[in-house]
Amino acid sequence: MPENLTIVVTGDICINRLLWITDPQNAKGLNWQTHENIHSALLPGEALLLTKLVALSTRAAILAPQITDMPDVSLTEFLSSTAELGLFPETADKPKGNKKYRVSRFLGFTGPATGQPKLLPVENDNADADMVIIDDENNGFNSNRNYWPLALTTPGKTPIVLYKMNNPIDTNALWQNLAKHHMNNTIVIINADDLRAKGVNISKSLSWEKTAQDFVWQINNSPSLAFLANCRHLIIPFGLEGAIYYRNEGSKESYLYFLPYAFEGGSVKDSQGRMSGLTSCFVAGLARSIASGYAHREELPFSIGDGIRTGIVAAQKFFLTGFGNPVQADRFPSPAIFSEWEKDFVSKEDVQDVIIRISANADCQSCWYILKDKSSANLAEIAYSIVKNGVKQALKFIPIAQFGKLQTVDRTEIESYRSINNLMSEYIAAVNTVRPLCIAVFGTPGSGKSFGVTEIAASIAPALIRKLNFNLSQLRSPLELINAFHKVRDISLEGKIPLVFFDEFDSAFEGKLGWLKYFLAPMQDGVFRERDSLHPIGKAIFVFAGGTSSTFEEFCGGDISDEQEQKYFLQEFKGAKGPDFLSRLRGYVNILGPNQTDQQQDQLFIIRRAMLLRSLLETKVPQLINDNDEAQIDNGILRALLKIPRYKHESRSMEAILEMSMLNHAKKWEQSYLPSKEQLKMHVDEEQFLRHLMHDAFFSEKIDGISLALHEKLLSLTKDQPEIDAWLRRPWAELDEDIKNAFRNQAKRIPNVLLKINYDVVSVKETPEAIEFTDKELAMLAPVEHKLWCKQQKAAGWRYGPHKDRQQKTDPALVAWEALTEEKRKQMIQMIRIWPEVLVKANFKIERLKFLCHCEAMML
Incomplete structure (x- = not known):
């Protein structure tokens, strides 16, 4: 780190007041010692905290506002915030392991008795500062020029400016000064949630592709972001897991930085508490790389890219360390946040980046897959590697969504599953709910409609969820459905949340879609009628699994192109209470099995097949996985299983082929272990399967003929x-x-x-x-x-x-x-x-x- 670099840090001032409770000191001492003890501490916040973080990250002497004796500071002049702390697991996967103090409840702000919150000048300010870092929390600093650093108010000075902005508007005086005099060297940092709070519609925690493309559309089209579109450098952190770097130096480019194994908000659970100052820690990590790059005369965009990685890692570690245990104000924040150790759970190398692709064709916005951009290999090669080497090894740089045993890299599936995950999480956490959460699931038979939703529910609240399954095509009267509702109610009365699958809900009963009308009252009001009595169902999740419709669009008639046919369908659909049923649904998902659903849009079916096949090998024939985690499978079999155009019974067919093969004592899946041609015919086109199986042999046999033809052509x-x-x-x-x-x-x-x-x-x-x-x-x-x-x-x-x-x-x-x-x-x-x-x-x-x-x- 450069020794002579001058860094100024300033901005809004806040004092963080922390409260926490500890157990009684003993059972026989003074009376107060036998009761729970309440403790408090005053810690720096906003610009004061950012100053400490930048000092730790850069190891440079920082010019900044100072409060020398924090315990004696008067809270009647300054803005203060109060938060209650609690002990939380250090990591979500070890709930009984080490615990750290983090915020359990934010109690609010306390302003001064009169006037505006007190600001502080930069001590020993220097107009020739190389870097200025500003924490603008919209608490008065941005409109009070008297407290701005000299490097911003002295004509002719061109420091690098890191502007952490809480309130993204272009009317404050500080922004106008930066826009007029310092825009070329200013890096603006705005948290994604602060943009959303201003009405900017950027999806959250669906897929990185969706979030990234939403941002690019907004920055190019939203009037409220027009002033930010002129930034040379704009960084938007998305939780602890990613960030977007928007660069406008003649041409506009946007880059996504992300952790492959987590989505926005996904690496922190509610059970781990919260932390304030995460964005400040990100900015400090960014400052570290920019300061180092400045000393080595690196191009600023290169330093910014490295700084985003450093910032993501630092914010993750800042959250992990929390306020420590016990809370020690003089050791907060921990210097370890900006140190690199082999045992660290996250490193800069884990943070991936990709340029955000936006197609001119609106129909192809969903065609962008990070998986394809991050790999130089063809999708077929990636699929082979998944089966041979395992998902983690083959896709270590690719976003992977995991819910329990369910894994997927297909963007369409990720967005659908995460939508359902978000709905379920909110519903399970809510209190006093009076109606069931209703979602629909569609897919071809054997595609795994119940598996995905069950794994999502179990990953959210495994101790609360209890699964029930009713196949409506097997029910003979509404009375049998009432009996089913009673079983649901019984589980709810036990304090559990029933996860109820109504399979083939779209089957015929007293006419087309005849069961729908019997669900309207339970879905809307949370009650079912039995004779003259109404029975409340209680908290429950209803999952309606399609039997005759393989997609939501097919169920609604959206795939009917003929105008007259569609008109007739809609009349019939309305008569069966279809629109009323749809209005009560809160989400749906189309399950994509191992077969290709659409030749234009469904690009990743071969990846889904590979992940399913690898999972089947690991669970059913683990002896085929060697000590190096490599699957022992003949190349011809692998090609045939991945390339066959269609499985007759979706995933059940792939599973059946494996189970019919003689693999109980095998160390490698050889072609001789496959079932007979007649048995294969039950699940695939056996001729096509055998031609894929023998492809290498066919090609090898004809190598000399092809070589001769090549020679003749030459x-x-x-x-x-x-x-x-x-x-x-x-x-x-x-x-x-x-x-x-x-x-x-x-x-x-x-x-x-x-x-x-x-x-x-x-x-x-x-x-x-x-x-x-x-x-x-x-x-x-x-x-x-x-x-x-x-x-x-x-x-x-x-x-x-x-x-x-x-x-x-x-x-x-x-x-x-x-x-x-x-x-x-x-x-x-x-x-x-x-x-x-x-x-x-x-x-x-x-x-x-x-x-x-x-x-x-x-x-x-």
Whole structure:
């Protein structure tokens, strides 16, 4: 950290008054010692706390307002806040472990008896300060120029300014001064919840993609944020788990920084209490990196990126340490917050970043997946890695949502599940609720409709939830439904919360959707009628699982394109009380099973399959997972299970194939252990499955034929190029074996190279039609093919040389793609262009992988 760097920290002043209770000191002492004891302490808040944090983070001498004797400070002049502390678990996963004091209840602010809260000047202020850090809590500092640091009021000074802003408006005097004189060097930090409090609609805790895209839309379109859109550097922290860096230096770019294993607010549970000063700790971490970068003349955006990582880690550790145990005012905050240790539960390397993508096509906003941007691999390669190496290893840089045993990386599923999670959390925490929480779940049979919702409920309140299941297609009269409500009520009277699944609620009864009308009163009023009596149901969660409709849109008729047909449907739907039923629902989720639901939008079905298969291997045949956590499974089986177009009974089919295989004593899932062709037919198209299974064998058998065709095509393409070596122009049968192997290696590389542009090579019975690569596709394929060729050549002992020499194994083409001659690049592109024609003759079809979205396909 630079020794001569001058940092000024100032802003609003607040004194934090903390109260906490301890057990009696003893049972036999003075009377007061036998009762609970109340303790109090005065700690610095707002700019005073930020000063201490910046001093710890930068280890520099800070110029700032000072209160030398905090215990004797007069609270009649200053603004103060009062909070009650309690002992909370250090971490949520160890509720009985070490405990720390944190805020259990914020009691409010106390202002001075008369006038405005007292502000303090910067002691030994210096107009030549290199950095100014401001804590503007909208408590008077931003309108009182007399207390602003000299570096902001002296003409011609250009310090780096970190402006922590609580009230995002452009009318205060301080903002106008910064906007006029210091905007180029000002970094604005506003907590996401402060933006939301001003009516800025940014989703919370659904998915990082959704939150990020909401922010970008708001900053570009919201009139209330127009003044912030002009910031050169704007940082929005999202809880302890992420932040967005908006940069506007000629062109606008936004970057998301996030912890993959947590969503906004997800790393802190209610059972852990709260902490004030988290954003101040983030700013102190940011200041640390910017100060270091300033000394080393780093570009400011680079320092900001590193600072966001430092800030996220520091805020996490600040929360973890709390106020300590016991509370020691003179040791707060802890210096350990800004130290790095191997045992730390979070580090800067854990914080990932990605540029936020916004498509010009409004229909493709939901097409952006961090998973695809954070991995250079194709989705199929990621899927193989998930099964082979496990979810954590394959997806360690990707946002993962987990609820109990349920894991998902699919953005659509994450947003749906988290919506349900948020609804359930609020409902379970609420008191005096008089009606059930009603949600609907749709999906094809076998997609796992009940599993996901059950895991969410269990992850929120496992001791409170008790599950019940009723299949309405098996009920014969409303009386049986009344009996079901009685069972629900009994559980509620026990003090538990019944989680009630009404399976196939959309089945016919006395006509289409006949059961709906019997749920309207219980859903709306929380009561059911039995003869002349009304019975309250109590607190309960009703889950309506669709049986005839696989999506919410299908249930509502939203997928009907014919106008007359839709009109008839809506009349029938209204007659069955469908709109009344929908109005009582508070949420819904479409469960995505292992089958692809939509060729345009459902990109990640292969990832869902991989995660399901890995889970099945771990739970049902754990002996196939070795000590290195690697799954022992034949590549052909893995390809077939992941690439088969459709499972007839969704996840049940995948599970059935595993259970029908002879794996009880196996150490590896070999092809010989698979069930018979007739048994496979029950769950998949057995012909397609076997062709995927034998794909590698089919391709290996035809390698020589493909290699021969490649050689012939090369001769045809280069017949007018006399510089081509004579030893390459011989007939295939007369070629040296090392030259034949070079063509064989090229043939073997083709499937892997094509995966880079989302193409797959599929064995087919009939001779398919050859496709044509676009110029963009060729421009993407050629560098990949060249890189792999170089790697194989070097492995075989070849090295760069100015001339090609087979004896010395030197080749001038063993350079980076950009360094190749134009002629060599054209020659390689010509060779790749003929791949489809060569493969077609060997009965291999090149087809687009179906998990590309429309907007990505248009880019190729």
